[in-house]
Amino acid sequence: MAATHTDKAFEQDLRNLREKLLAMGAKVEALVAQSVRALTDRDSALAEKVVGADREVNRLEVDIDDLCRRILALRQPAASDLRLITTALKIVTDLERIGDLAVNIAERAMDLNQVPPLAPYVDTPKLADLAQQQVKKALDAFVSGDAAKAEEVLKGDDLLDALFLKIFNELLAYMMEDSRNIRRATALMFIAKHLERVGDHALNVAEMVIYMVRGKDVRHPKSRELPE
Amino acid sequence: MAATHTDKAFEQDLRNLREKLLAMGAKVEALVAQSVRALTDRDSALAEKVVGADREVNRLEVDIDDLCRRILALRQPAASDLRLITTALKIVTDLERIGDLAVNIAERAMDLNQVPPLAPYVDTPKLADLAQQQVKKALDAFVSGDAAKAEEVLKGDDLLDALFLKIFNELLAYMMEDSRNIRRATALMFIAKHLERVGDHALNVAEMVIYMVRGKDVRHPKSRELPE
Numbered sequence: 001m002a003a004t005h006t007d008k009a010f011e012q013d014l015r016n017l018r019e020k021l022l023a024m025g026a027k028v029e030a031l032v033a034q035s036v037r038a039l040t041d042r043d044s045a046l047a048e049k050v051v052g053a054d055r056e057v058n059r060l061e062v063d064i065d066d067l068c069r070r071i072l073a074l075r076q077p078a079a080s081d082l083r084l085i086t087t088a089l090k091i092v093t094d095l096e097r098i099g100d101l102a103v104n105i106a107e108r109a110m111d112l113n114q115v116p117p118l119a120p121y122v123d124t125p126k127l128a129d130l131a132q133q134q135v136k137k138a139l140d141a142f143v144s145g146d147a148a149k150a151e152e153v154l155k156g157d158d159l160l161d162a163l164f165l166k167i168f169n170e171l172l173a174y175m176m177e178d179s180r181n182i183r184r185a186t187a188l189m190f191i192a193k194h195l196e197r198v199g200d201h202a203l204n205v206a207e208m209v210i211y212m213v214r215g216k217d218v219r220h221p222k223s224r225e226l227p228e
Numbered sequence: 229m230a231a232t233h234t235d236k237a238f239e240q241d242l243r244n245l246r247e248k249l250l251a252m253g254a255k256v257e258a259l260v261a262q263s264v265r266a267l268t269d270r271d272s273a274l275a276e277k278v279v280g281a282d283r284e285v286n287r288l289e290v291d292i293d294d295l296c297r298r299i300l301a302l303r304q305p306a307a308s309d310l311r312l313i314t315t316a317l318k319i320v321t322d323l324e325r326i327g328d329l330a331v332n333i334a335e336r337a338m339d340l341n342q343v344p345p346l347a348p349y350v351d352t353p354k355l356a357d358l359a360q361q362q363v364k365k366a367l368d369a370f371v372s373g374d375a376a377k378a379e380e381v382l383k384g385d386d387l388l389d390a391l392f393l394k395i396f397n398e399l400l401a402y403m404m405e406d407s408r409n410i411r412r413a414t415a416l417m418f419i420a421k422h423l424e425r426v427g428d429h430a431l432n433v434a435e436m437v438i439y440m441v442r443g444k445d446v447r448h449p450k451s452r453e454l455p456e
Contacts, residue, residue, distance in 0.1 A: 062439075069314055076304045086297055089317050093432075175403060175410045182403045182410070189414070190421070204321075211290075 013071045014081070017088055018143040020067065024060040024095050025139040029132045031057070031102035032198055036128040039109035039191065040121045047113070050106035057099035064092045080212075084145075087212040091142060094201040098135060101194045101201075108187050118174060118184040123167045127195045130160045134202035141206060147213040153206035160199040167192045238303045245295055245316055246371040252288040252323050253367040257360045259285070259330035260426055264356040267337035267419065268349045275341070278334035285327035292320045308440075312373075315440040319370060322429040326363060329422045329429075336415050346402060346412040351395045355423045358388050362430035369434060375441040381434035388427040395420045 031050050038047035068089045071077065077085060134156050141150035171185040171192075259278050266275035296317045299305065305313055362384050369378035399413040399420075 065314070069310055072300060072314070073306050073310055078301050082297055082301055086293070086300070086314075086317055089314055090321050093318050093321065172410065172414065175414075176407045179404045179407065182400065186400065186403075186414075186417070193418070193421075 007075070010071075010075045010077070010081075013067070013075065014084065017064070017067055017071065017085070020060070020064050021088060021091060021095070022139060022143060024057070024064065024092065025135060027053075027060065028057060028095050028098040028102065029135055031099055032105070032128055032132055032135075032195070035102040035105035035109060036121075036125050036191075036195070038106050039112060040125055042113045042117070044110045044113045047106040047110045051103050054099060054103045057096055061092050061096040065089065068092075083212045083215075087142070087208050090208055091139075091205050094205050095135075095139075098198050098201050101198050105191050105194050108191050112184060112187055115184060118181055118188060119170075121188075123163060123170070124188070124192060124195070127160065127163050127167060127192060128198075130156070130163060131195045131198035131202065134160065134199050135205070138202040138205035138209065141209045142212075145209075145213050147210045150206040150209040150213070153202055154210075157199055157203050160196060164192055164196040235303070238299075238305070238309075241295070241299045241303065242309070242312065245292070245299065245313070248288070248292050248295065249316060249319065249323070250367060250371060252285070252292065252320065253363060255281075255288065256285060256323050256326040256330065257363055259327055260333070260356055260360055260363075260423070263330040263333035263337060264349075264353050264419075264423070266334055267340060268353055270341045270345070272338045272341045275334040275338045279331050282327060282331045285324055289320050289324040293317065296320075311440045311443075315370070315436050318436055319367075319433050322433050323363075323367075326426050326429050329426050333419050333422050336419050340412060340415055343412060346409055346416060347398075349416075351391060351398070352416070352420060352423070355388065355391050355395060355420060356426075358384070358391060359423045359426035359430065362388065362427050363433070366430040366433035366437065369437045370440075373437075373441055375438045378434040378437040378441070381430055382438075385427055385431050388424060392420055392424040 031053055034046055035050045037043065038050060068085050071085055072082075075081075134153050137149060137156070138153045141147070141153065168189060171189050174181040174185045259281055262274055263278045265271065266278060296313050299313055300310075303309075362381050365377060365384070366381045368374070369381065396417060399417050402409040402413045
């Protein structure tokens with residue numbers, strides 16, 4: 001979008017911003033993967049590491065926010081460049097919240113690692129992979145200003161919701177079957193919900209990217225259901 | 229913060245922005261209250277209304293985002309004014325997500341209204357009230373640039389978490405007691421979790437306000453636990 005921009009320093013700022021956002025995205029994706037691995041491998045030391053990484057993610061958010069404000073103050077961008085920066089300010093918050101979700105998953109994993117596993121966690125890592133792919137794709141759509149790729153994220157969300165529902169129903173069955181499963185199944189339900197929410201953040205980012213590129217609001221499933 | 233500002237048109241823009249944010253805040257607070265009333269009064273028509281109001285909330289978000297961009301483009305604010313606008317851009321997203329949570333609660337209420345109630349929902353409306361108060365206080369802190377009031381929101385979150393835990397454990401007990409309670413108790417757990425998340429959004433807003441006013445980052449409980 002800023003491809004036609006001539007100001008070299010400004011170009012450098014935008015490159016810098018894109019790089020920082022991608023780096024933060026990669027960081028929170030890794031935390032999500034690690035938090036789920038802490039569960040599946042019963043590795044509470046890894047869970048501790050995820051919890052400890054929260055501060056670093058917060059620093060990245062503050063860092064990117066400040067960069068956005070600096071660009072706004074020094075370059076006073078207009079039109080599509082302004083939309084890029086203001087969108088980045090919102091996206092960074094979604095990325096930080098994904099980090100928070102990884103921390104919550106890691107904390108629940110630590111509890112679950114204290115007791116025998118309820119069942120092989122086959123679908124939970126699958127759900128985590130799906131959610132991470134969505135985050136990655138949404139961020140790529142942002143840095144490349146690619147609305148079509150962002151549309152793919154919107155479509156991908158159905159897959160994620162379906163897998164969450166499958167896990168949810170399996171856990172419900174475990175609860176019904178034996179009340180001794182209820183505590184663990186409830187914890188696993190919240191972990192699955194957290195992973196679905198990671199996907200929701202990717203969805204939010206994708207919707208903002210489409211709005212940024214096309215100026216057309218597709219934010220939130222509800223609005224997508226209606227003819228625009 | 230912008231009190232010393234001389235530019236009348238700019239002052240009007242900021243007043244306009246604050247009013248729109250407060251109006252959107254009042255709107256999503258009302259939706260949260262209605263979504264819980266739809267559950268406690270078994271009023272699915274009210275739940276439908278909440279679901280239908282989602283589009284209006286999305287419009288408010290787009291409207292406020294556009295106003296922020298217009299202010300940035302036309303007034304090119306600096307320093308504290310710039311921080312005010314960029315914070316508003318983030319806050320509006322939190323408000324919109326609160327609206328989404330109200331919709332999710334309303335949808336679950338519709339399901340629960342099809343079956344006999346599990347138990348009197350005494351604490352759930354209490355949790356909703358607490359969450360709404362937190363949202364209102366956080367927004368007031370923003371429009372008045374009052375970091376001390378924002379600090380109160382941070383403190384208030386513990387109360388909210390405690391009440392959520394109480395509800396959670398009660399529902400767990402219902403599940404253990406009779407497997408026929410599990411489906412309904414699980415739905416009520418997610419409703420309580422949604423209300424806790426409304427409070428988390430208020431917390432996020434409050435943390436952003438403190439950062440806006442003091443330039444000191446207190447975002448996220450984790451960072452608060454550590455000496456600054």
